[in-house]
Amino acid sequence: MRAFSRRQFLQLAGAGAVTAAIPALTQAEELWSTGSEKPTFKLPAGAVDCHMHIYDDRFPSAPGTTLRPPNASIEQYRKIQARLGVQRNVVVTPSTYGTDNRCTLDALKRFGSNARGVAVVDTSVTDAQLTEMSAAGVRAIRFNLSYPGATTVDMLAPLASRIGALGWHVELVVQGAKLPELERHLRALPCPLVIDHIAHVPQPGGMQSDAMRTAQRLVDKGNTWITLSGPYVDTKTGAPAYADVEPVAKAFIDMAPERMLWGTDWPHPTEKAHKPDDAALVDTMAAWIGRADWQEMIFVANPVRLYGFD
Numbered sequence: 001m002r003a004f005s006r007r008q009f010l011q012l013a014g015a016g017a018v019t020a021a022i023p024a025l026t027q028a029e030e031l032w033s034t035g036s037e038k039p040t041f042k043l044p045a046g047a048v049d050c051h052m053h054i055y056d057d058r059f060p061s062a063p064g065t066t067l068r069p070p071n072a073s074i075e076q077y078r079k080i081q082a083r084l085g086v087q088r089n090v091v092v093t094p095s096t097y098g099t100d101n102r103c104t105l106d107a108l109k110r111f112g113s114n115a116r117g118v119a120v121v122d123t124s125v126t127d128a129q130l131t132e133m134s135a136a137g138v139r140a141i142r143f144n145l146s147y148p149g150a151t152t153v154d155m156l157a158p159l160a161s162r163i164g165a166l167g168w169h170v171e172l173v174v175q176g177a178k179l180p181e182l183e184r185h186l187r188a189l190p191c192p193l194v195i196d197h198i199a200h201v202p203q204p205g206g207m208q209s210d211a212m213r214t215a216q217r218l219v220d221k222g223n224t225w226i227t228l229s230g231p232y233v234d235t236k237t238g239a240p241a242y243a244d245v246e247p248v249a250k251a252f253i254d255m256a257p258e259r260m261l262w263g264t265d266w267p268h269p270t271e272k273a274h275k276p277d278d279a280a281l282v283d284t285m286a287a288w289i290g291r292a293d294w295q296e297m298i299f300v301a302n303p304v305r306l307y308g309f310d
């Protein structure tokens, strides 16, 4: 809950009734991130944030959706980008909008050539709509099987067979515990698969879990990518070290650095009570990756290849 809207703030400022403390408070609350420092790690030139969302209540929430964060705008995200030192990003349609991708498409238009998109569609989507979205910068379809919503596992195969011609891939977000039962569907995909949020390997005991073993088999097969994002979702040991998630992330990185991606998950919609510090998250990920050549791959070369950045 923000203390002041920008308009209220400007009114207060105009009336001379504002103290020096209020601008900092207002800005911090509006950017959906803790802290205001830059990362200690300097992201390489051309780095891509592969997973972030825009929320805009000009677009209606889909009936039955449970995750409905407040607006998170392009202007707010620009400030986070400037703080992190990153210019390129991938806008992912959140569960909130069901199969309505207008919010993402609107954002792609405004972000321009430095952005790509991930859409949510069901099997009623037409080839003409897919082609149109491709021209607008969409490069993948998302299956969010974590929240009850628009897409189901039955749609994986039929949709995946249609997007191959566009050079798109499938992005999956699902509780790690469900990965074993999905494995045969995922192994059969004819296109690349990206599993978000470090495969949502559950904690504690992540390294010994069936989820971890399944995700490792998928990565080992050669067509599966992992997004290094959202360590706060499954951690039990917490920020900023996420010590329980660290060996999980490092195991994936060691297996296939050429298929790792990084994303902020801004505005961190699952973290309602306390937003993480985006700069600290960059530092944590960079430290987990560890090697300069792998940092260059994961922050720049891999996403450029997968999402077709210039």
Ligand SMILES: [Zn+2]
Pocket: 051, 052, 053, 092, 265
């Ligand atoms: Zn997300």
